[in-house]
Amino acid sequence: MKSYAFLFWGYLVVWLGLAAYFITLMRRVSRVAKRLDDLESRQNAGDGKSTT
């Protein structure tokens, strides 16, 4: 019962799980935001051409 090994694995699993999810989420946010910026700037450039 006095083993710290269980505790170590428990804490490791929790923090690794939470950190992995947060990093994945931030990557997904930046990938979608970048794609959105690209498309919007391309669209704006296209609108600019058509009006001139």
Add this chain to the structure above:
Amino acid sequence: MTRRHDAVISILLAATVVAMPVALYRIFLVAPEELVMGAVQKIFYFHVPLAAVTFLSVFVLLAGAVGYLWTRRAVWDHLSIASAEVGLLFCTLVLITGPIWAKPAWGVWWTWEAKLTTTLILWLLLAGILLSRAYATTPEQGARVASVLGVVAALDVPIVYKAVDWWRGQHPIVFGPGKGNPLAPGMGSALMVSLIVFVLLYMLLLASRMRLAGLEDRLAAVEDNVWRSR
């Protein structure tokens, strides 16, 4: 709106980073070691807040689901998606940390007793919500099915909470008037600080996931616009 959202995420991240060492300090250096289980009991300071935050996420999911079914506004659906995904993560961690404690305490990793089984059902319902969105023919259909499943998941929460009272079982009773043993001085405050950290973490992940859902909706609209203009 986006800037304000980013500011909220930054503030929550900073608050979590500051609060986390305080929680670890209270858990490992202030809270006394439990007499029977010793160090293994300290998993309780993670397992219980994770379970509480799972319940919180299902109630937020319920608010999002009812809001969407009532108004059909995208913001409610974003809240529902975000809380279901983050809730599934927290429920997964509950189901992992539980057996890590159960093995030294009960001698088995898992037993089909009421509390554990109803928690596993909650996990399956949350996973079902995400799958129903992923495999729906249209986003609207996915949102509708997920909202209905969200209401069903919320109905499971009181059953999980009351499972030990209704069907007994091995799971310890920790909270409630006249239930369990009162926590020793230092244990209660460590649990409270840990709970605050996990609520902050939940809010951080929820805000980030809602931001992603909003961006995905905007991206779909712009892509649709580009496709139509060709």
